Amino acid sequence: MSRRHILAAAPSLALMGCSRAPTASPVIDLPSLKSTAPFPVGVCAMTGHLDDPAWVDLVSTHFSQLTPEWEMKMERLVRDDGTLDFTASDRLADFCADQRMRLFGHTLIWYAQEHPWFQALPEDRFATEHDRYVRTTVERYRGRAVGWDVVNEPVAEDGNGYRECLWSRRFGGVDGYIRRAFDVAREADGEAVLFLNDYNLENNPTKGASYLRLVERLLAAGTPITGLGTQSHLDITIPEGQITAFMRELAGFGLPIHVSELDASLESGRRVDVRSDATRESQQRDRVVELAEAFMALPPAQRWAFTVWGARDSDSWMRLREDGGGPNDRPLLFDDRGRPKPVAADVAQIFAGG
Numbered sequence: 389m390s391r392r393h394i395l396a397a398a399p400s401l402a403l404m405g406c407s408r409a410p411t412a413s414p415v416i417d418l419p420s421l422k423s424t425a426p427f428p429v430g431v432c433a434m435t436g437h438l439d440d441p442a443w444v445d446l447v448s449t450h451f452s453q454l455t456p457e458w459e460m461k462m463e464r465l466v467r468d469d470g471t472l473d474f475t476a477s478d479r480l481a482d483f484c485a486d487q488r489m490r491l492f493g494h495t496l497i498w499y500a501q502e503h504p505w506f507q508a509l510p511e512d513r514f515a516t517e518h519d520r521y522v523r524t525t526v527e528r529y530r531g532r533a534v535g536w537d538v539v540n541e542p543v544a545e546d547g548n549g550y551r552e553c554l555w556s557r558r559f560g561g562v563d564g565y566i567r568r569a570f571d572v573a574r575e576a577d578g579e580a581v582l583f584l585n586d587y588n589l590e591n592n593p594t595k596g597a598s599y600l601r602l603v604e605r606l607l608a609a610g611t612p613i614t615g616l617g618t619q620s621h622l623d624i625t626i627p628e629g630q631i632t633a634f635m636r637e638l639a640g641f642g643l644p645i646h647v648s649e650l651d652a653s654l655e656s657g658r659r660v661d662v663r664s665d666a667t668r669e670s671q672q673r674d675r676v677v678e679l680a681e682a683f684m685a686l687p688p689a690q691r692w693a694f695t696v697w698g699a700r701d702s703d704s705w706m707r708l709r710e711d712g713g714g715p716n717d718r719p720l721l722f723d724d725r726g727r728p729k730p731v732a733a734d735v736a737q738i739f740a741g742g
């Protein structure tokens with residue numbers, strides 16, 4: 389157990405002493421994360437969550453920013469005839485307004501969402517329709533969405549090079565399609581912070597380096613990237629120091645940084661995993677603590693937001709994954725019943741500057 393674990397666990401042990409008998413999971417008296425942190429604390433959400441009063445209560449207590457987990461993606465917005473359907477994303481935007489939460493737009497152009505309607509377009513309409521999609525979506529939420537993941541996940545899975553996709557093929561490679569999406573988004577909203585977002589940047593140093601090189605090149609060419617998103621689906625087995633090292637390099641651009649999708653699976657996806665539950669939980673806490681500390685160590689102006697990819701463990705996309713994750717995974721800060729886990733107390737303490 390690290391020093392941080394012992395400190396963060398202390399209040400819960402004190403509280404346990406007040407109850408009549410120790411229970412299986414100690415009660416943690418978690419302060420409101422959003423009130424504790426000197427930056428917005430985000431969570432992802434789907435419209436289904438809005439009808440769950442326990443989720444609404446938890447989210448309104450602890451979170452000050454919301455990323456639509458699915459409903460603002462191309463696969464949801466674009467109908468078969470190419471028209472756009474904003475009913476679900478509007479509901480999430482309205483929820484944010486009611487709750488006084490910031491709305492974060494996710495995501496405009498993504499290799500994984502090559503909508504069939506776009507695939508079928510004749511070449512001479514492609515650029516116009518691409519621009520129309522980006523412009524219409526960004527303009528709709530202008531003044532409401534504080535930022536956008538303009539391009540998501542451009543770096544190749546193994547970190548060597550960049551993904552080829554519908555967008556890169558039509559717009560002259562990775563630099564071309566990213567530049568185009570950012571230019572249109574900037575024209576559509578002069579205020580929103582525009583992010584290039586990717587994952588495994590801390591987990592895989594090769595991928596982190598490719599991302600940094602891409603950002604450097606795009607900025608040098610005048611691309612209006614004004615924020616850097618690191619998803620942080622953490623691999624809890626990576627060596628200590630790797631997250632910190634990446635965050636320091638990321639900070640070198642001087643741009644706002646968004647930890648945009650934090651979770652930390654306890655499952656490796658391997659057939660045989662001999663780690664005990666206690667070992668996995670300790671690894672998870674250590675890596676999440678390292679990330680939170682590295683984020684806190686950024687210059688205040690660069691701490692744009694710290695977002696977790698789900699409120700309760702039961703809300704996590706990991707539960708549906710077969711290669712890692714799975715039905716027993718517990719990758720988030722709150723358990724299935726919405727009770728804060730020790731890792732949440734660790735994070736709160738770090739955000740409080742302790």
Ligand code: 9MR
Pocket residue numbers: 457458461540587619649705
């Ligand atoms: O968690 C999201 C899941 O519910 C969706 O089915 C999936 C496809 O739209 O996307 C998941 O979120 C991904 C995010 O948008 C981009 N980074 C990786 C996330 C997990 O796959």
